[in-house]
Amino acid sequence: MGKALLLDCDGVLADTEEFGHLVAFNQVFDEFGYPFRWSKEEYARLLKVGGGKERVRAYATATGVDLGFDGDLVVASTAIHRRKTEIYIELVTTGRLPERPGIRRLVDEVLDAGWTVAVASTSALESVRSVLRAVVDPEAFARVAGIFAGDVVENKKPAPDVYLLALDALGLDPADTVVIEDSEAGAAAAHAAGLKHLVTLSSFTGTDAFPDATAVVDSLGDPGVPVRVQDGLDVRNAAGLIDRASLERILAS
Numbered sequence: 332m333g334k335a336l337l338l339d340c341d342g343v344l345a346d347t348e349e350f351g352h353l354v355a356f357n358q359v360f361d362e363f364g365y366p367f368r369w370s371k372e373e374y375a376r377l378l379k380v381g382g383g384k385e386r387v388r389a390y391a392t393a394t395g396v397d398l399g400f401d402g403d404l405v406v407a408s409t410a411i412h413r414r415k416t417e418i419y420i421e422l423v424t425t426g427r428l429p430e431r432p433g434i435r436r437l438v439d440e441v442l443d444a445g446w447t448v449a450v451a452s453t454s455a456l457e458s459v460r461s462v463l464r465a466v467v468d469p470e471a472f473a474r475v476a477g478i479f480a481g482d483v484v485e486n487k488k489p490a491p492d493v494y495l496l497a498l499d500a501l502g503l504d505p506a507d508t509v510v511i512e513d514s515e516a517g518a519a520a521a522h523a524a525g526l527k528h529l530v531t532l533s534s535f536t537g538t539d540a541f542p543d544a545t546a547v548v549d550s551l552g553d554p555g556v557p558v559r560v561q562d563g564l565d566v567r568n569a570a571g572l573i574d575r576a577s578l579e580r581i582l583a584s
Contacts, residue, residue: 335508336441336578337497337526338434340452340459340480342513342533344466345423345430348378349534352454355418356383359411367396375535381453381487381516383415384408416455423461430466431531433551433558433573438467440575442474449477451497451510453487456480476501489516491524498524509578511551515539527581529573532561545581548573 341347349371357368369377369390377386387408391398398407422428442448452459459480464472477500484492498505510521510528514536521528522543530536530547541547546563550556557571564584566577 333445333447333507334441334579334582335447335449335476335501335503336438337494337508337510337521338438338448338450339510339512339514339517340450340454340462342536343431343511343531344434344450344462345428346534347419347423347428347454347462348374351419351422351428352383352415355415355422356387356411358418359415362414363399363411365396365398367394378514378535379516381489382482383454384412385487387411412455416458419458420461423458423465426465428462428465431533431550432553432556434466435468435471436553437551437573437575438471441578442471444575446575447476447501447503449475449479449497449501451493452478452480453493454480456483488514489519489523491520491522494520494524494526507582509581512544515541518544527584529566529578529581531573545584 353369353374360368377390380386380389388404391404400407438448450459450463459478479493479497484496486492505525508526510526512518512521512528512530513533518528518530518541527545530541530544531551532549544563546566547561549559549561552558552572558567558573566580568574568576
C-alpha cells in the first residue's frame, strides 16, 4: 500500500474542542435545563476521558449531579450526546470552527504523492465527517481512504484499538504509517499501536506529556505561519513548515 498518514480529528483537523465540542455541550445542558455548565478548565480535565458520552458519565459520577432519565446514565449520556452532535455539526457546517494551519496543504501534498490518508478518532462519525469536509477540498475528501470514528471499537484512546482497526482495514504496514495527534491519550494510542507520531499541540494539550512522539510542534504551519518545535526532532522544511518530507523523516527516524 505504500506510505500512509492517519489523522486524529479534534485538535488536528480543526480547533474543535474549545470552539465546537465545549460550546455544543453547554448548549445542550441549557436546553435540557441542567443547572451546570462546563468551564474551559473543567472541560480540560474531562478531555482525559475518551469519548463524549463517557465524559458526561464521568462528570455525573464524580459530581453526583442528576441527569434525569430515571437515573440511567447510559440513556442520559446517549441522549445528551445525540443532541450535542447535532449542534456541533451545525457549528462545523456554518464555518464557525477554525481549521488548524497546514492541514489542508499537507493532506493535498501527501495524497498527490500517492499516500493513503485516513482519519482515526474517538468522536462521533457524523462529527468527524463534517469536520473533514470543512477543512479539505471536495476532491481531497473523496480520496480519503477511510474514517474510523465513534463507537467503531470497544476501547477508545488511549487504547490502540482504533489505530489497529485502521491498519487492518486498509492493509497498512505500521512501519510505513505515521500518525498526527494532538493529545496525550491520542499519542499513547498511536504508540501502543506501534506507530510513529507527530504531535501538533492544540488549545487543551499544551501541558500534556508526549514521551514517545518523534516531534512536538505548535502547528503544521502555512506560508507566513512557520512552525515552532516544542520537543523532539526538528523535521521542518526550509520554509519552517511540516511537509511530506517531514513525515518521511519521522518514519525513517
